[in-house]
Amino acid sequence: MQNSPDRIIEMASAFYDSCVLFTATDLGVFTLLDRQPGLTSREVARELQLDHRAARLLLDGCVALKLLGKHGERYENTPESADFLVAGSPADLSGAIGYNRDVYSAWGRLTQLARTGKPVEKPEIHLGDDPERTRNFVMSMHYRALAIGRALVPMIEIGGGATRLLDVGGGPGTFSALLAQAHPQLACTVLDLPEVVAIAEQLIERQGLARRVEVMGGDYRETDFPKGQDVVNFFGVLHQESPNSIRRLLAKAQAALVPGGCVNVMDMMTDATHAAPKFSAMFALNMALTTNDGWVFSDRELSEWLGEAGFGKIEIHPLPPPMPHWLATAVKPA
Numbered sequence: 001m002q003n004s005p006d007r008i009i010e011m012a013s014a015f016y017d018s019c020v021l022f023t024a025t026d027l028g029v030f031t032l033l034d035r036q037p038g039l040t041s042r043e044v045a046r047e048l049q050l051d052h053r054a055a056r057l058l059l060d061g062c063v064a065l066k067l068l069g070k071h072g073e074r075y076e077n078t079p080e081s082a083d084f085l086v087a088g089s090p091a092d093l094s095g096a097i098g099y100n101r102d103v104y105s106a107w108g109r110l111t112q113l114a115r116t117g118k119p120v121e122k123p124e125i126h127l128g129d130d131p132e133r134t135r136n137f138v139m140s141m142h143y144r145a146l147a148i149g150r151a152l153v154p155m156i157e158i159g160g161g162a163t164r165l166l167d168v169g170g171g172p173g174t175f176s177a178l179l180a181q182a183h184p185q186l187a188c189t190v191l192d193l194p195e196v197v198a199i200a201e202q203l204i205e206r207q208g209l210a211r212r213v214e215v216m217g218g219d220y221r222e223t224d225f226p227k228g229q230d231v232v233n234f235f236g237v238l239h240q241e242s243p244n245s246i247r248r249l250l251a252k253a254q255a256a257l258v259p260g261g262c263v264n265v266m267d268m269m270t271d272a273t274h275a276a277p278k279f280s281a282m283f284a285l286n287m288a289l290t291t292n293d294g295w296v297f298s299d300r301e302l303s304e305w306l307g308e309a310g311f312g313k314i315e316i317h318p319l320p321p322p323m324p325h326w327l328a329t330a331v332k333p334a
Contacts, residue, residue, distance in 0.1 A: 015104075020061040022101040025094045029062065030077055030085040038074040095143030098136050106289040113289055123240075123291045128195030138172050138199045141236070145174035148323055155319070155327060156264060158183045162230035166191060166256060168220050168249065169237035173200040173213055176233075180212045188213045191220050221245065225256035232257055235266045236325075239283070242293040243301070250309035260334040263311060266319075268296045269326040279324045299326060306330045 024030065027048055033039060039047070041056035048055070059075050062068040067081045077086070084093045109120040125133050156179065158165075163185055167176040170190035180186050190200055194217035204213045216223070225232070232253040238246050253263050270280045280296045287294025299316045306314050311330035319325045 016061075017065055018100070018104065020058065020065060021067065022097070022104070024058060024062050024067065025085055025097065026101070027058075028087070029059070030067070030081045030094070031087045033068070033075060033077050034082060034086040034089075037076040038071075040073045041075070044075065091147065092143065093147060096140055096147060099140035099144070102133060102136055102140075103286060103290055107286070110285065110289065113285075119291055119294070120289050127193055131195075134195055135199060138196055142172035142174045142203055145172065145178070145235075148325070149175055149178040151323060152266065152319065152325075152327070153178045153182050157262070157329070158186060158231060160185070162262075163187060164229050165189070165231040165233065166225055166229045166253075167233050167235070168225070168253070169234065171196060171200065171236075173197075173204050173215065175235050176213045177204055177207050177209050180209055181207075186212070189216050189226060190214070191216045191218060191223060191225070193217065193219060220249070225252050227256055228258055229256045230258060230261050231264065232261070233264045233266075235264070237267070238265060238302075239267050239287055239296050240291040240294045243297070243305070245293065246297070246302075247305055247308060250305055250311070254309045254311060254332055257332045259332060261332045263306070263330050263332070265302060265306075265328040266325055267328075268324060269299045269302065269316075269318075270296050272298050272300050274298060277324065283324075299328070302328055 027050065029044065029048070032044065032047055036047070041059050042052055044050070044059060045052040045055035059068060060070070063070045063075070066078060067085070069076050069078055083089060083091050086092060087094050106120050112120050122129065127137070128134055158179065165176065165179065165186055165188045167173065167188055167190045170176055170192055173190040176188035176190050180188050190197060190213065192200065197215035197217050201215050204210055204215070234249070234253070238249070241249065250263070257263065268280045268283050270276060274284070274296070275281050284294070284296035287296070303314050303316055306328065310332065312333050313331040314328070316326060316328040319327055
C-alpha cells in the first residue's frame with residue numbers, strides 16, 4: 001500500500017492555523033461577535049477598523065477552522081470560541097495564548113538552535129529586558145494559571161496546620177492567590193525576579209490578597225529560601241533548569257521546609273523516552289529556543305532527584321486532560 005503525503009503536507013502548513021487564531025484573537029474578532037453576533041464581514045471591518053477584503057478572508061479562514069460559523073454573509077462564534085476566545089469569559093484563553101504568539105518567531109529559527117545549541121533569543125527579553133514582552137509573558141502566565149488552577153488547586157493537599165507556603169518562580173502569583181483563597185489560614189510568598197513580581201504585586205492587590213500573598217524579588221537560583229515553610233511549590237518552573245540546577249533547588253526546598261513539610265512540582269514531563277507525550281516533547285524544543293537550559297524531564301528523573309534531596313512519600317501522576325502537565329508531591333521526613 002502506497003504511503004500518503006497528507007500528514008507531511010498538513011504538518012508543513014500547520015502554522016497557517018496558528019496565525020489565523022493569533023490574529024483573530026489579537027484583533028478582538030471573537031469578543032466583538034460575542035457582543036454583536038451575526039455581523040457581516042463589512043460590519044466587522046468597520047467595527048475593528050480593518051481592510052474589508054482582508055477581514056473577509058480572515059473571517060472565512062476562521063470558518064474553515066471551525067472557530068466561527070457562517071450563515072449567508074453573517075458570522076457568529078462557535079460554542080468553542082465563545083467559551084475560550086472571548087475576552088473576560090470564565091474559561092478565556094485569549095490572554096494565555098499570547099505567549100504562543102510571542103514565541104512564534106523563535107520557532108522560525110529552529111535550525112539555528114540545532115546548529116548552535118543556544119537559544120535563538122535572549123532569555124532575559126521576557127524576564128525584564130523588554131517591559132512589553134515581560135508584561136505579556138507574566139499576563140499570559142496569569143491567564144494560563146487561572147485556567148489550570150481551577151482544576152489543580154483542589155488536588156493540592158494543604159493540611160489544616162500548614163500556614164506558610166513558598167511559591168518558587170511563582171511569576172504572576174496566581175497559583176498562590178488561588179491557594180490562599182481556598183485555604184484561609186495560608187500565607188504565601190511569591191519568589192521571582194524583581195521585574196516579574198512588580199507585575200505580580202499589582203495582580204495580587206487587584207484580587208484583594210495583598211495581606212496574605214506577598215512578593216519577594218530575587219533570582220531563585222541565588223536567593224536563600226525563607227526557612228520554616230510548610231509547603232514549597234515549583235509550578236511550571238523546573239523545565240528551564242539543568243539537572244544540576246534542579247537538584248540544587250530541590251535541596252534548597254528541603255532545607256526550607258519544616259519536618260513533615262511538602263514539596264509540590266507541577267510541570268510538563270515526558271516518559272523515559274523523552275519523546276512522549278508529543279506535547280511535552282514539542283514543549284522541550286520551545287524551552288530550548290528561549291532559555292539557556294530549557295527542556296522537559298521525565299517523571300522517572302524527577303522521582304530520582306526528589307529522593308536524592310531527601311524526600312519521601314514521592315508520588316507523580318499526570319493531571320487529567322486537557323491539561324498536559326504532571327503533578328509530583330513529596331514529603332520531608334518528620
